[in-house]
Amino acid sequence: MRIPEQILAECHAHGVEAYPEESCGFIVGNIDDAESLETVHPMRNIMNELHEEDPEQYPRTGRDGYMIDPREHMKLERSLKKEGKQIKVIYHSHPDVGAYFSAKDKEDALWNGNARYPGITFLVCATNQGKAGDAILADFNTTESDFDITEIPEITPVASSELLGGTFGVSGLLPTLDFIHEWKNGKTELEYGYFRFVPPKQVRTFQQQLAVRHQARHGLAYSSGRSSLLELLSYLQDSSLLTNLHLASSGTFITDALPSLEILPQSFNLNELPDAENFSANEGDVILIVSKNSIKFFRKNGEWLGKFKRLRVPVIVYEETASRFWQADIQYEWPIGLSYWIRGFTHTKSRYFDCGIAGGIILSNNDRQMAELLELRKKRGAVLSARNAELFCEKSSVNVENSKRTSEYSEEVETEHGCVHEEAVSKQLCAWENAAAGLLFPSGMSAIMVLMNLLLKKDKPRVIVIGLIYSETYSLLRDSGRTSNCDALFLGLQELERLSEVLTEDVGMVITETITNPLCGVPDLECIGKLANAHGVPFVVDNTLASPANCQPVFWGADYVIHSTTKYLSGSNDHAGGAILVKCPEKLNALKEFQHNWGLKISPLEAKVLRQRMHDFKERMQRFNENNEAVAYFLEAHPAVGRVYFASSQYDVSGSPTTKFLSGNGGVVSFVLKNDTEDNLQKFYDGEFTSILKAPTLGSNQTLVCPYSMLTHYHDSDEDLLEIELPRYLIRIASGSEKEIAPIIADLNSALARTTLKDN
Numbered sequence: 236m237r238i239p240e241q242i243l244a245e246c247h248a249h250g251v252e253a254y255p256e257e258s259c260g261f262i263v264g265n266i267d268d269a270e271s272l273e274t275v276h277p278m279r280n281i282m283n284e285l286h287e288e289d290p291e292q293y294p295r296t297g298r299d300g301y302m303i304d305p306r307e308h309m310k311l312e313r314s315l316k317k318e319g320k321q322i323k324v325i326y327h328s329h330p331d332v333g334a335y336f337s338a339k340d341k342e343d344a345l346w347n348g349n350a351r352y353p354g355i356t357f358l359v360c361a362t363n364q365g366k367a368g369d370a371i372l373a374d375f376n377t378t379e380s381d382f383d384i385t386e387i388p389e390i391t392p393v394a395s396s397e398l399l400g401g402t403f404g405v406s407g408l409l410p411t412l413d414f415i416h417e418w419k420n421g422k423t424e425l426e427y428g429y430f431r432f433v434p435p436k437q438v439r440t441f442q443q444q445l446a447v448r449h450q451a452r453h454g455l456a457y458s459s460g461r462s463s464l465l466e467l468l469s470y471l472q473d474s475s476l477l478t479n480l481h482l483a484s485s486g487t488f489i490t491d492a493l494p495s496l497e498i499l500p501q502s503f504n505l506n507e508l509p510d511a512e513n514f515s516a517n518e519g520d521v522i523l524i525v526s527k528n529s530i531k532f533f534r535k536n537g538e539w540l541g542k543f544k545r546l547r548v549p550v551i552v553y554e555e556t557a558s559r560f561w562q563a564d565i566q567y568e569w570p571i572g573l574s575y576w577i578r579g580f581t582h583t584k585s586r587y588f589d590c591g592i593a594g595g596i597i598l599s600n601n602d603r604q605m606a607e608l609l610e611l612r613k614k615r616g617a618v619l620s621a622r623n624a625e626l627f628c629e630k631s632s633v634n635v636e637n638s639k640r641t642s643e644y645s646e647e648v649e650t651e652h653g654c655v656h657e658e659a660v661s662k663q664l665c666a667w668e669n670a671a672a673g674l675l676f677p678s679g680m681s682a683i684m685v686l687m688n689l690l691l692k693k694d695k696p697r698v699i700v701i702g703l704i705y706s707e708t709y710s711l712l713r714d715s716g717r718t719s720n721c722d723a724l725f726l727g728l729q730e731l732e733r734l735s736e737v738l739t740e741d742v743g744m745v746i747t748e749t750i751t752n753p754l755c756g757v758p759d760l761e762c763i764g765k766l767a768n769a770h771g772v773p774f775v776v777d778n779t780l781a782s783p784a785n786c787q788p789v790f791w792g793a794d795y796v797i798h799s800t801t802k803y804l805s806g807s808n809d810h811a812g813g814a815i816l817v818k819c820p821e822k823l824n825a826l827k828e829f830q831h832n833w834g835l836k837i838s839p840l841e842a843k844v845l846r847q848r849m850h851d852f853k854e855r856m857q858r859f860n861e862n863n864e865a866v867a868y869f870l871e872a873h874p875a876v877g878r879v880y881f882a883s884s885q886y887d888v889s890g891s892p893t894t895k896f897l898s899g900n901g902g903v904v905s906f907v908l909k910n911d912t913e914d915n916l917q918k919f920y921d922g923e924f925t926s927i928l929k930a931p932t933l934g935s936n937q938t939l940v941c942p943y944s945m946l947t948h949y950h951d952s953d954e955d956l957l958e959i960e961l962p963r964y965l966i967r968i969a970s971g972s973e974k975e976i977a978p979i980i981a982d983l984n985s986a987l988a989r990t991t992l993k994d995n
């Protein structure tokens with residue numbers, strides 16, 4: 236049976252509407268045409284009512300079960316009879332658990348081992364995170380006395396967009412507002428987007444290849460095996476799925492690393508495996524096996540592992556450096572009972588890799604958990620670098636034993652620790668920032684996440700956030716609070732008089748940005764620094780927007796300075812990275828230990844690229860400042876422009892100009908149109924720009940424009956936006972370091988002229 240696309244879309248739409256509960260209904264066709272499927276009839280799911288009346292007989296709710304309202308069903312049957320039609324398909328949705336024919340589905344569809352509804356097909360539609368996913372059809376096969384399953388892949392089309400930054404580009408272009416609407420409403424997926432939100436093609440290929448090789452439905456790649464494990468454990472901890480960790484490992488890093496997550500595991504011995512029946516998912520038991528050779532472990536203990544399938548206790552098998560991992564011809568069988576298989580492939584020295592390679596992957600068949608982990612990776616940023624993904628795939632497509640590498644990386648000579656570039660970059664950053672020491676991370680967000688982990692503890696969960704900072708940092712701090720140690724208090728830039736009163740014993744850190752993204756607020760660093768220092772509270776400053784050329788937060792009392800090196804420092808849109816610099820050398824050890832224990836180093840290849848790009852940073856930054864100033868003054872004078880948000884136009888609370896903290900304004904200027912409507916924004920944005928590119932990043936050598944709030948706060952209500960004083964139709968210009976500013980101004984001039992043209 237083939238379900239017509241429109242019919243399938245309607246069934247999916249019902250699932251999306253009912254989400255997070257299950258939808259159910261029928262597909263109807265002509266009695267005398269076996270192939271005909273004409274109309275969808277959504278039915279009421281009465282599972283919640285049954286559960287409420289008799290929870291013992293009906294333990295499921297609408298969240299994980301369905302029962303079609305018999306009265307609606309009867310009514311439909313009567314009217315169909317008159318029209319010469321009949322029910323051909325019974326459909327229902329699976330919120331967040333994937334499309335499969337579950338044991339319960341099967342039980343309901345059978346009667347004494349035969350089909351309960353002969354000739355009727357079952358359709359199960361996956362609704363993942365409220366969006367339509369894949370689907371399956373289940374048909375009863377009378378010879379086999381079982382159901383034949385046909386998979387129907389996801390129908391979301393991929394919108395092709397252009398990539399900014401070449402092969403390893405970190406951002407896609409967003410051509411029109413309609414394009415953005417389609418993407419944000421889940422109607423299309425982006426082929427290219429900002430690297431944390433839409434993984435680069437090389438990473439997607441890597442994940443797919445590895446998932447197929449391991450017979451897993453999902454693969455999520457990270458900066459290392461250890462960071463893969465960190466992300467999984469943090470996720471399980473935060474979603475209350477992990478209360479008791481049972482660990483089998485032989486003196487590896489894990490025993491040093493777990494206390495930093497405040498996890499105290501109970502140990503067991505791999506040679507004396509405990510009875511599986513002792514564990515219970517309801518008690519929050521999770522098994523973690525750190526194995527030197529997972530394949531051997533599975534071979535030896537397959538039967539024991541298999542028992543966990545029924546018990547539903549999550550079992551994680553972690554392998555730090557998977558042997559022969561990059562040999563593409565090796566296929567693995569997914570072990571029964573295994574929930575997550577984590578495999579790392581970080582080598583700082585290897586006879587196969589001239590330059591180090593770093594990465595890791597979580598493989599799993601758990602649809603919902605992997606979808607949630609994917610969402611978390613966007614924020615927490617421990618991503619696999621596209622360069623490493625490509626190198627891995629390239630390596631694994633040849634027989635590494637016999638090959639001599641010929642790629643662009645091969646001129647690299649292995650250095651003692653494989654981190655010569657990282658050391659050179661952090662030394663340079665420290666010199667510019669007047670900091671004592673620094674470390675590099677896989678992305679700006681991963682640097683932020685590390686500091687949250689390090690500074691926020693059970694007895695110090697509070698973080699004071701000053702100003703409207705970068706949306707992802709803001710939401711990471713706001714939303715991490717459920718069970719982890721993070722309780723954010725937000726203070727406006729003009730509310731610093733409240734700071735000393737809120738700097739209580741339980742505050743683990745104060746965080747702000749030197750120039751806030753996107754509204755270009757400039758906090759009074761001196762005031763915050765003095766108060767935080769006096770209370771002994773770590774002061775964290777994200778200096779990404781001002782850059783080390785314009786501000787040295789250490790001078791104003793910052794204990795930790797953060798950078799997203801993805802931006803100005805590289806400028807080329809083909810590098811992802813982050814940095815943390817410390818004022819006092821003694822702060823380095825704990826940071827280094829956390830980074831080492833959880834594999835959160837920048838990869839050697841990314842550090843190398845950053846080092847190359849940084850050589851002319853100071854000159855480029857000068858031009859960023861000048862160009863941005865020219866753009867800001869042009870906008871401020873333009874009659875079609877409403878409010879302009881620019882660092883120089885902001886004043887700190889004491890009334891002193893921002894020049895006190897900044898020697899330049901950086902490269903961002905945001906504004907709203909005088910006629911501040913979506914139609915007008917569309918006229919501005921959708922038209923042609925000849926020199927400016929339409930992309931969501933900043934710090935790029937080429938000037939970029941984006942409808943900022945539509946990208947970052949699309950689903951927020953007007954009240955939400957009002958509360959943070961963020962205009963819905965805010966336009967952000969991320970000035971570039973072009974030598975000629977005239978074409979940029981001309982582009983803006985034409986775009987603004989479009990907004991004042993009368994419609995015919």
Ligand code: PLP
Nearest residue numbers: 616678679680705752779799801
């Ligand atoms: N900090 C600021 C101020 C940013 O603007 C960004 C990204 O736009 C980040 C941190 C996160 O950096 P990354 O995208 O490299 O993770």
